[in-house]
Amino acid sequence: MTEPVKKPKLTKKQKRRIKAAILHVVLIIASFGFVFPFLWMLFTALKTPAELLQGFQQFFPSDPQWGNFVKAVTSIPFFMYLKNSLIIVVLVVTGTLFSATTAAYAFAKLRWKGRDKWFLVMLATMMIPIQVILIPTYIMYSYLGWLSTRLPLIVPAFFGGGAAFYIFLLRQFFKGIPKELTESAIIDGANHLQIFFKIMLPLSKPALLTVALFTFMATWNDYFGPLIFLSNPDHWTLAIGLRSFQTQFGGRYDLMMAASILIMLPTLLLFFFAQKSFIEGITFTGIKG
Amino acid sequence: MKSENTSSIKKLKKQENIIGYLFASPWLLGITLLGAFPILASLYISFTTYDMISAPTFIGLKNYIILFTNDTIFWKSMWNTVYHVMISVPLGLVTGISLALLLNNKIKGMSVYRTMFYLPNVVSIVAMALLWMWLFQPNFGVINELLSPIYKLFNMEPLQWYQSASTSKITLILMGMWTAGGSMVIYLAQMQDIPVSLYESAEVDGANWIQKTIHITLPLMTPSIFFNFIMGIIGGFQVFTIAYIMTNGGPSRSTYYFAYYMFDKMMTDHSMGMASAMAWILLIIILIITTFALRLNKRVVYLGEES
Numbered sequence: 001m002t003e004p005v006k007k008p009k010l011t012k013k014q015k016r017r018i019k020a021a022i023l024h025v026v027l028i029i030a031s032f033g034f035v036f037p038f039l040w041m042l043f044t045a046l047k048t049p050a051e052l053l054q055g056f057q058q059f060f061p062s063d064p065q066w067g068n069f070v071k072a073v074t075s076i077p078f079f080m081y082l083k084n085s086l087i088i089v090v091l092v093v094t095g096t097l098f099s100a101t102t103a104a105y106a107f108a109k110l111r112w113k114g115r116d117k118w119f120l121v122m123l124a125t126m127m128i129p130i131q132v133i134l135i136p137t138y139i140m141y142s143y144l145g146w147l148s149t150r151l152p153l154i155v156p157a158f159f160g161g162g163a164a165f166y167i168f169l170l171r172q173f174f175k176g177i178p179k180e181l182t183e184s185a186i187i188d189g190a191n192h193l194q195i196f197f198k199i200m201l202p203l204s205k206p207a208l209l210t211v212a213l214f215t216f217m218a219t220w221n222d223y224f225g226p227l228i229f230l231s232n233p234d235h236w237t238l239a240i241g242l243r244s245f246q247t248q249f250g251g252r253y254d255l256m257m258a259a260s261i262l263i264m265l266p267t268l269l270l271f272f273f274a275q276k277s278f279i280e281g282i283t284f285t286g287i288k289g
Numbered sequence: 290m291k292s293e294n295t296s297s298i299k300k301l302k303k304q305e306n307i308i309g310y311l312f313a314s315p316w317l318l319g320i321t322l323l324g325a326f327p328i329l330a331s332l333y334i335s336f337t338t339y340d341m342i343s344a345p346t347f348i349g350l351k352n353y354i355i356l357f358t359n360d361t362i363f364w365k366s367m368w369n370t371v372y373h374v375m376i377s378v379p380l381g382l383v384t385g386i387s388l389a390l391l392l393n394n395k396i397k398g399m400s401v402y403r404t405m406f407y408l409p410n411v412v413s414i415v416a417m418a419l420l421w422m423w424l425f426q427p428n429f430g431v432i433n434e435l436l437s438p439i440y441k442l443f444n445m446e447p448l449q450w451y452q453s454a455s456t457s458k459i460t461l462i463l464m465g466m467w468t469a470g471g472s473m474v475i476y477l478a479q480m481q482d483i484p485v486s487l488y489e490s491a492e493v494d495g496a497n498w499i500q501k502t503i504h505i506t507l508p509l510m511t512p513s514i515f516f517n518f519i520m521g522i523i524g525g526f527q528v529f530t531i532a533y534i535m536t537n538g539g540p541s542r543s544t545y546y547f548a549y550y551m552f553d554k555m556m557t558d559h560s561m562g563m564a565s566a567m568a569w570i571l572l573i574i575i576l577i578i579t580t581f582a583l584r585l586n587k588r589v590v591y592l593g594e595e596s
Contacts, residue, residue, distance in 0.1 A: 020396055027391055031405040034470065038408070040431055041420050055434045103316035111302070112309025118317070125324060127519070127579055129527050131551055131568040135561050136330035137323060139341060159319025167316065192308050221413035223530050228556070242415045243534060253423045260416035267411040275404060282474050 045258040052254055072259040081241035085220060088153050088237060092219045093212050095157030096166060100211060103160055104170035105196050109182060126164045152229040166211045173207040174200055210281035213274055217267050238263050335565035352566035365542055366550040369458065374525035377462045381521055382514065384469040389476035406470035418534040421464045425450040451536050454543035461531055461544060472517040479513040480506060515586055522578055526571060547571060
């Protein structure tokens, strides 16, 4: 009686195993396609110029040229670019956190005239191409004498520039914080500033981390903003500096890859350490947005 | 007593109104001074000639007329951009959805695969451009080396990728697929929100994987597909940096995109009026497409039980 029942069960299990095995093979091939460019980048960075031309015949660097990284760093004002990138990133992250949290609190927890209309305006700004605001702001900054400074990249962050996604994300997060908490605080005589600093912000650490991470990555990697607004080479960021590297060392892919790796390193490390809040943030904006 | 109560409630409401505006004020200031004002200003500038040295002169629709009727580069850049959008957006959707479907199986190591697929998205676009210039390098690049057996088999010359006008646009599009993991993460999250019971009852009815995908997974994923579609179009019409670094818009202007031409009008020629007209053309194109898509959205997209 039991045998004919058992047999198909076993084959079903086997079938599932075969399916899983095929799936893994496909996934391994696919992920190799995504990861291989990184590996090849690293191998290239460690090769000699002669080895560069041999392709797969010299798959691994025979004698890793760690000196390429030194050369990449010393042949451009690397540390000046690094300092500039850090100045801009730190201030933009600070500014974005300030403007996004205050606006999100207003949208999530306060009732004021026109709030819902402004919220729609905020969502609509996500669809507007930056080119439309670029020229007048460029002219404005030129009149203010800001084009020779870093201000055009920093000041907008304190006024919610490019922060629509983050405001939306934080607003949803704030809305999830129970009303009872804020209401009882009001009964105890707390004002909104106290509620904001002592209840909302401490309870929203994961969302704040996500916003900070996203802003860090976007600003660190930004090319277009610095290209337009940083006219003074002493203010150039790493992204712009890397491009000047390309014009200087056109064919030296070993050095270009070494420099590129150095620029990618902070964002890659950040991603690995904070992967969870990262992926959650993306799926959040994608699904609920 | 009662009137006192209502008046104090009114007072509280008034107070909250003021506090609301105060909290929103940094953003409100930003959206007016750095958002609404520039948009309107660029509309005005688009009706002028303005080189930032002498005052702007009002010339009506002349910039638009010149662009549309007497500027072959404008049309060339427009065509390049439309080509880019029309291929890269559908290809990106298919790649992202396929990756998500692959990962949407209960298998070990799913998050490891997900990480690997997502990784290219954290790379700076400059580093990405330099890397792919090396991979696609016609003589010493890995990609032509991988394809060399095929070249030999068909007795053909190796492709010149970004260095030839006939393949440059496609090369940049293919490169862009490296970041398809970004949309995949969104699809995947939505797929995993689909109730298992739906699949189970389909299995009872004898549905196979393809039928389940077509009749359950894909229809329930339409909100995120729509989101990525819109974002893909908006981003695609603004394609610039990758061409600026890899090809300088060439060869023979084959990757000279709309945003690139606008950049040159602004930063090289300082024709702020012309550049603003182009910016407004871009805005209107994006508005038309999104409105059209939103209309379609109402008919096609599954919005859940509540609506």
